Amino acid sequence: MLETILYQLFTGVFRASYYWLIASGLTLIFGVTRVVNFAHATFFVLGGYVALTVYELTNNFIATVLISALVVSLVAVLSETSLLRPLYRIESIYQLLMTFALTLIINDLSKFIWGAESRSIPLPKELSTIVSVGTRPFPLFYFLVIGLSIASLFLLYYLIEKTFWGLKVRATWRDIFVAESLRINTRRIFTATFFIGSLLAGFGGATMVAFTPVAPGLGDSLIITAFIIVVIAGLGNLFGAFVSSLMIGMLESLLVLYIPEVDILLIFVIMTAVLLVRPWGIFGER
Amino acid sequence: MGFTGDRFIIYLASLFMIFSVFATSYNIVFGYLKHVSFGHSLFYAAGAYGVALLTTKLVPDMMLGILSGIALATLLAVAVGALTLRHSSIYFAMLTLAFAMLFYSLLLKWRNFTGGSDGISGIPRSSFLFTLSSIENYYPLLFVFFLASMILLNWVDVSRFGLLLKALGDNEDRFKFTGLSVYRYKLSGFMVSGFFSGLAGSLYALLLRAVTPDIAYWTTAAEPLIMTLLGGAQYFLGPSVGAFIFVIITTLTARVAEYWQLFMGVVLVALLLGARGGVLDLVERLWGRKF
Numbered sequence: 407m408l409e410t411i412l413y414q415l416f417t418g419v420f421r422a423s424y425y426w427l428i429a430s431g432l433t434l435i436f437g438v439t440r441v442v443n444f445a446h447a448t449f450f451v452l453g454g455y456v457a458l459t460v461y462e463l464t465n466n467f468i469a470t471v472l473i474s475a476l477v478v479s480l481v482a483v484l485s486e487t488s489l490l491r492p493l494y495r496i497e498s499i500y501q502l503l504m505t506f507a508l509t510l511i512i513n514d515l516s517k518f519i520w521g522a523e524s525r526s527i528p529l530p531k532e533l534s535t536i537v538s539v540g541t542r543p544f545p546l547f548y549f550l551v552i553g554l555s556i557a558s559l560f561l562l563y564y565l566i567e568k569t570f571w572g573l574k575v576r577a578t579w580r581d582i583f584v585a586e587s588l589r590i591n592t593r594r595i596f597t598a599t600f601f602i603g604s605l606l607a608g609f610g611g612a613t614m615v616a617f618t619p620v621a622p623g624l625g626d627s628l629i630i631t632a633f634i635i636v637v638i639a640g641l642g643n644l645f646g647a648f649v650s651s652l653m654i655g656m657l658e659s660l661l662v663l664y665i666p667e668v669d670i671l672l673i674f675v676i677m678t679a680v681l682l683v684r685p686w687g688i689f690g691e692r
Numbered sequence: 693m694g695f696t697g698d699r700f701i702i703y704l705a706s707l708f709m710i711f712s713v714f715a716t717s718y719n720i721v722f723g724y725l726k727h728v729s730f731g732h733s734l735f736y737a738a739g740a741y742g743v744a745l746l747t748t749k750l751v752p753d754m755m756l757g758i759l760s761g762i763a764l765a766t767l768l769a770v771a772v773g774a775l776t777l778r779h780s781s782i783y784f785a786m787l788t789l790a791f792a793m794l795f796y797s798l799l800l801k802w803r804n805f806t807g808g809s810d811g812i813s814g815i816p817r818s819s820f821l822f823t824l825s826s827i828e829n830y831y832p833l834l835f836v837f838f839l840a841s842m843i844l845l846n847w848v849d850v851s852r853f854g855l856l857l858k859a860l861g862d863n864e865d866r867f868k869f870t871g872l873s874v875y876r877y878k879l880s881g882f883m884v885s886g887f888f889s890g891l892a893g894s895l896y897a898l899l900l901r902a903v904t905p906d907i908a909y910w911t912t913a914a915e916p917l918i919m920t921l922l923g924g925a926q927y928f929l930g931p932s933v934g935a936f937i938f939v940i941i942t943t944l945t946a947r948v949a950e951y952w953q954l955f956m957g958v959v960l961v962a963l964l965l966g967a968r969g970g971v972l973d974l975v976e977r978l979w980g981r982k983f
Contacts, residue, residue, distance in 0.1 A: 489965070493964065493965075496968075502728075502785075503960065503964055504960075504964050506914065507956075507957045507958075507960035507961045508961075510954065510957030511953075511954055511957035511961070513953055513954075514951045630789075630910070633786065633789070670793075670797040670800075670801070671794065671798065671801060674797060675794065678787065678794065681779070681783060681786065681787050682775055682787075685779055
């Protein structure tokens with residue numbers, strides 16, 4: 407009984423890693439650019455699709471993941487500079503709508519290029535080796551994903567808190583007008599933020615296809631979960647997003663086991679409750 | 693659905709009328725109050741499911757069904773509005789999204805009551821005095837509702853109430869100097885919007901004679917937004933023009949290819965980059981005179 411719970415919790419941590427890979431970029435982008443990137447989960451799914459093709463070409467898992475992540479972030483950067491930049495000086499709702507338009511376009515283009523059926527890539531043998539947690543078997547792959555997610559958290563933390571470039575990002579985050587008056591190139595910071603955020607998302611999607619097939623429409627539901635995670639934590643809060651991802655990931659895993667009918671509902675109730683009582687998030691500041 | 697020729701045109705026209713009411717009522721919150729709501733699919737679906745539930749489980753009378761649909765939608769509008777309108781725009785948008793998705797998951801999960809993902813079908817189009825089984829017969833009634841709604845909505849638009857709502861959206865701080873309650877006016881506007889969105893949903897349910905949970909999904913909530921942007925939010929007829937274009941485009945592209953999302957996305961991009969005032973704004977600029 408306890409073991410089943412622990413097993414579910416561990417699976418939950420695995421899920422949470424994927425949520426984190428999406429939520430991190432989402433909250434980072436919002437924090438710096440104040441854009442709510444509706445298309446972020448679409449980037450994640452795009453990573454999965456690109457991985458399908460890259461794997462066919464290279465047959466190498468590592469190369470696939472790295473290249474796919476890069477491709478996705480390039481797409482994101484291209485979109486940001488061509489579509490979002492013209493809208494920065496007007497109300498943020500238009501940027502949100504633009505990211506929504508981007509989702510529509512990428513969704514259908516994905517369907518067009520890769521077809522509508524679900525597809526996946528095989529897991530490389532080395533990563534399929536079973537490691538036991540207690541008496542339950544888990545593929546090494548799980549640990550890799552979890553490990554990389556934690557690593558990304560620390561990498562992001564280091565990048566933003568300990569580097570000079572990170573200082574510029576934080577300045578932009580705090581007050582964009584002052585940052586600009588200090589001759590910080592906020593346009594470039596925006597683009598770089600999109601790059602980093604989408605890199606993580608694309609990376610997540612690319613690794614995901616090794617154990618779950620990718621299908622169109624996956625992004626539509628993922629973005630909602632990602633929103634919930636980010637909003638509960640507080641928009642723009644990285645550590646909060648990590649904790650929140652863990653919470654939601656584990657909660658979902660447990661609920662799936664015990665009360666499956668309630669899962670989506672409960673999560674929405676939580677988000678609604680948080681928004682009503684503490685709209686700046688559990689970890690956010692007013 | 694087996695539609696051919698004339699019946700199909702009637703179907704499209706019906707869709708147009710329903711969307712027109714939906715989008716115009718949406719514009720009360722979006723254009724007048726300048727709040728972006730992603731939750732209007734909630735009211736639309738409430739109207740639809742209200743009709744469906746009443747007519748299939750209690751009284752198979754479509755007029756009563758419409759009444760219950762509107763009642764449910766308006767009630768929800770008051771509840772949701774009370775909870776969300778005190779928050780700033782971004783949280784308002786996300787909260788409305790959350791509520792819409794909450795309703796969606798409720799509809800999806802409560803199989804016994806709402807039919808789950810299969811929804812409810814077999815909605816009767818009959819009342820005490822008449823039965824409108826064919827779509828050609830339903831059309832006149834639909835038209836009457838459409839006309840009445842548009843007249844009422846236009847009345848709101850030109851009334852003092854409408855003017856105050858627009859003033860509120862324009863500059864909330866300045867509105868406070870009038871001494872009127874910001875919150876109460878926002879809530880009233882939201883309620884009116886929910887009322888007509890619910891009506892649109894009810895009429896939609898009667899058109900299709902079936903409802904499924906996906907009309908509550910957030911992507912449905914984006915449709916009146918796109919229509920309003922398409923036509924122009926600053927005009928009363930903007931959302932209707934947008935609804936017209938939307939119906940044409942989605943039908944055309946759905947018949948040519950399944951990639952209507954792509955087309956919609958591209959249209960949206962073009963609008964956002966080049967014509968934020970919508971089609972009517974473009975027309976006005978080209979025509980050189982004011983509407």
